[in-house]
Amino acid sequence: MLLSQIIKPQAVRSIAQMDSKKRLLQEISEIITIYNSDSSPSTAYEALMQRETLGATGVGNGVAIPHARLAGIEKVVGAFFKLDKPMDFSSVDRKPVDLIFALFAPENSGVEHLKALALVSRTLRDDSMCSKLRANSNSTTMYAILTEKMEYKAA
Numbered sequence: 260m261l262l263s264q265i266i267k268p269q270a271v272r273s274i275a276q277m278d279s280k281k282r283l284l285q286e287i288s289e290i291i292t293i294y295n296s297d298s299s300p301s302t303a304y305e306a307l308m309q310r311e312t313l314g315a316t317g318v319g320n321g322v323a324i325p326h327a328r329l330a331g332i333e334k335v336v337g338a339f340f341k342l343d344k345p346m347d348f349s350s351v352d353r354k355p356v357d358l359i360f361a362l363f364a365p366e367n368s369g370v371e372h373l374k375a376l377a378l379v380s381r382t383l384r385d386d387s388m389c390s391k392l393r394a395n396s397n398s399t400t401m402y403a404i405l406t407e408k409m410e411y412k413a414a
Contacts, residue, residue: 317350
């Protein structure tokens, strides 16, 4: 699995100002229409919020990986957001988050969802990768950074 198979260039964004985690998750949910115009952003938002109630998706070092399963999509898809101003995401290390890679998986996906989570997690644990992403605000450049990284094989 490759990151370029999960995310489209239009799903990479830099955001100068974001008021709250709730608003950020709403913004992320809007991305689902890039992959399927029939998908409902409100359904995507509810799925993300429901997943957040199970436990924080802030994985540490300023990174969060919110994810949810959705009916109506055929494969795992993603969105990447870089925040100019980090926000609280209830991360395991209690540090604010500025890099967010959200994933949406088909409702009945099994191993593909887990492979995608593992791939994104390994990619964003790379300090060099995170530094490059933080140093750029151009979405085309961030997409290139994300997808040019040596592609890991998910377990």
